[in-house]
Amino acid sequence: MIVYGVALLSGCLILGMIIGEALGAALNVDANVGGVGIAMIFLVLASNSEKFRSLTQDAAGSGIKFWSAMYIPIVVAMAARQDVAGATEGGLLAIVAGVAAVTVSFALVPILSKIGKKSATEEN
């Protein structure tokens, strides 16, 4: 049943969001701390586990794959509802701060990726 996979996906998201909210409350932060990331870890664990086979194989699995494939269309809709006009109204300061932050962060990707590779080879 397709809906079994969709229900598993929903369950993971709800559980992750609850934990994220609780983490936020525990840390006294007005934000969901990693809820989506935690939900993704649940789904990874479920899809790698034998116990959840009936919820992730065949038709049930295609219920999850459908939403995974709807990801790009949803992102396009998300882009279309951004406050782009607001971003440009912020003026020069906002643009300079945004551009500078992105440029420096881009430059750090290869440097930190090297740390990842090093620790991975050490483990092996």
Added chain:
Amino acid sequence: MDIIETVFVRNNLVVAFAVVGVTIWISYLLADKLTAGRIHGSAIAIALGLIAAYFGGVATGGRTGVADFALLGGIGLMGGGMMRDFAIVATAFGVQLSELRKAGLAGIISIFAGVIVSFVVGAAVAILFGYTDAAAITTIGSGAVTYIVGPVTGEAIGASDTVITLSVAAGLVKSILVMIGTPLVAKYIGLNNPQSAMVFGGLMGTTSGVAAGLAATDPKLVPYGAMTATFYTGVGCLLGPSVLFFLVSAIY
């Protein structure tokens, strides 16, 4: 005309599916014919979305791009946080546990490095533009983290409304730039494997920017980048009004 409007408004989510579908079809056609596949169709679709959002915002004066047009209200639901998170989690289906373990440490380091680096850069720009009070510098620095961390920090430490608005704008610029820039720089920063995607998500942090940027680069990398990115805003909200504000206050 009234009949059409009623149908569109009543079925707004269905209208959104159709509009987005046509947009993506046109984008892939353009990618194929104009750029010979050099620019990914989804990158063009996202850029078209952003352009439409700009004109939507200018025409309606609203804050949610084209979704402020009554006829396209469904775009707001389709592209809203709930659907975005649902689809992002779905992309984790089929991810291998071993890949996550490999990038674990670098992923965590990148989240903290990303928040602190963006904050320092944003705060430095604020100082260059002549701000001298700690609350304003901290808030603008936090805006360069993400457009959620900016206002959360600003409200917590009592920054002015103007400064909070600036911080949101800085975060929006960052998010949009990551969406557009990622596919263009991917080759040069080695963004072609799960490990670097997790580092990338942790460094950039803006969930929308990372999600769209990676989708336009290589959809297979999306779950890895999104997983670390979703922790970033939380870490930012944690550090902004506390450690980072204290540090700035100590200097100013």
